[in-house]
Amino acid sequence: MKQLKAKLLAGVLSVAMVLGTFAGAAPLTAKAASHATELTVRAVDESGKALSGVELVFEKDGETYDFVTTDDSGEAYLDENDFTDLVMANMDAADGDGTGFGIYEVKPASGSGYTLANDSLKMDVQNSGESWGYPCIATVNGEAYTGDTVDLTLKVAESEKPVKPVEHPKTLNVKVVNEKGLPVEDVHLEIFSPHCCRNSFAQPTDATGTASYTLSQREGIGMPFAIALAEGEDYEIVTPIENIYFERDADQNENYIAKVNGQEYNGEEVKLVVKKNELSISEVSGAGAEVSREGGTATITVKGTSLPAKFYYVVHCYSPKGVLLGQVEEKEAEAKGTETLRTFEAEFPSVLHLPKAAYWEIGVETIPNSEDGYYMAKGENGVKIAGTVVTDESKNAMVEIFTEAGKKNESDYTAESWEVYKNAVEAAKKIAEDNSATNAEIQNAIQAVKDAEAALVKTEPEKPSKPEKPEVKVASVKLAKTSYVYDGKVKKPAVVAKNNKGEKITSKDYTVKYAAGCKNVGTYTVKVTFKGDYKGTFTKTFNINPKGTSLSKVKAARKSFSATWKKQSKRTSGYQLQYSTNKKFAKSVKTSTISKNTTVKKTVKKLSAKKTYYVRVRTYKNVKAGKKTVKLYSGWSKVKAVKTK
Secondary structure, three states: OOOOOOOOOOOOOOHHHHHHOOOOOOOOOOOOOOEEEOOEEEEOOOOOOOOOOEEEEEEEEEEEEEEEEEOOOOOOOOOOHHHHHHHHHHHOOOOOOOOOEEEEEEEEEOOEEEEEOOEEEEEEEEEEEOOOOOOEEEEEEEEOOOOEEEEEEEEEEEEOOOOOOOOOOOOOEEEEEEOOOOOOOOOOOOEEOOOOOOOEEOOOOOOEEEEEEEEOOOOOOOOEEEEEEEEOOOOOEEEEOOOEEEEOOOOOOOEEEEEOOOEEEEOOOOEEEEEOOEEEEEEEEEOOOEEEEEEEEEEEEEEEEEEOOEEEEEEEEEEEOEEEEEEEEEEEEEOOOOOEEEEEEEOOOOOOOOOOOOOOEEEEEEEOOOOOOOOEOHHOOOOOEOOOOOOOOHHHHHHHHHHHHOOOHHHHHHHHHHHHHHHHHHHHHHHHHHHOOOHHHHHHHHHHHHHHHHHHOEOOOOOOOOOOOOOOEEEEEOOOOEEEEEEOOOOOOOEEEEEEOOOOHHHHHHHEOOOOOEEEEEEEEEEEEEOOOOOOEEEEEEEEEOHHHHHHHHEEEEEEHHHHEOOOOOOEEEEEEEEEOOOOOOOOOEEEOOOOOOOOOOEEEOOOOOOOEEEEEEEEEEEOOOOEEEEEOOOOOOOOOEEEE
């Protein structure tokens, strides 16, 4: 099969020059509005249902050319640039005799699993007749084409149905579902044996709850393996997958999966039933002895439900007026107690260098690097710091000296003078750390540092050699815009490039190639290739996100509410409904994913009675990004509040 984007011409020969041979030497004219330059084909079955993921091709004169694979709505799109490439791929590039024009048949690719139910779609591509000679669609199925979407009716090709492997499978297919049998997305799985190892699945579960593990040929034969949830997953296993055994293929000398749950395995999906942990933190507080200004530890109490034995915490130091003075990086702690009440020891550093330290606030989470933020114990609930507040002018002056010392570089001064200065600063630091130091001792230490500073001798800087010609390089390449909202129009963001001098690189120094389409919801690449004095090729990406939706109404019920939103089914896969007891969605946030874009209502149950909840909704679209499937989200709708009964 030939690639649609065929490289037919070498060097700097442009498409415009080649296409100019199609129509002779007529003067340049504008495109006629009546010539269609875009084609949208929708693949449907015999009942009219859209077929997604079907690879379509073009055929002409016994040659087959790539088209595109249909999206979730069954549609495949081809624009003006694609028609140009199609014509060029099917013509004699040497003399440009125009043999690329003519009748092309659109049909399913061999091996796609589908064949024609009726006739193929016949598209007549002709020269517009103008000086550019650009390709356009003259007719579709013998009738003048107006730009409407054309249906292509297909049926399953019985001879091309894939045969599932039943012998010596090397991939374990797991489907994770909840207790109601519904798929659970974005769960990380591991396969392990208590006798040897623990390995992670390559990808988390997809929208269908499916994830696969392929043998690496390192797993042990004869050892029992089982499926486990990765650390940090907010689920627990209800129905396990265990007693997994591997054996050696005598012919291929490779390991394969022989048994799962003690039964022979034929490669089919195995269900792993899980349930959601209802974990929550309701209160964090400090207890025990106060922490001194020199640092120490304090006992932290955490209240909630389904609390783990391991926590992650950060601490912030505030002045008496609430100004943030310092922050300690995230730390890990082992806790004692029950699932509703646990305690752990938190470490606090010295704050002797801070003149007005008053109290600490501590934030606690159950997972590291939490995107939802930490549960903070604020204000008077924070862990108080004992000790004398240092406000005297002498120690404030000492702080200024240390600040100034930190700005100096040892390499700027002679070794002898720097040694004297360094010793004076270190002696002053010891005085500053001594809470019993007298004012006279502090003043003497300050004066000693000043005298040593005055005696510093600068080194003679080496004169840099003047380069014959400064080398210019590409320092940065960005897109002017990396996010759009789908509106049915092609998006091609401008490129912004700068060199190592901070100067903007003009477009004459590089070429830009955009990915095909750049119209529907998805992730698209932009390839920037530099030339002349600049070298290198850079690939950037941008997203076209789905349109958002809005809440129609939110109706309260006993310990529940129902939310209804406006249907947004074009270029979307589904919706996300989010609710919280915090109107800024800063904590206690719950998110529900609705996987059908035709569903416009969701009832949320098991809530607290007579409590106000804040609700919002957005759309999402599952798209391909390389070899991965990712979700692209719209913006959130306006928030509506509802109080349960």
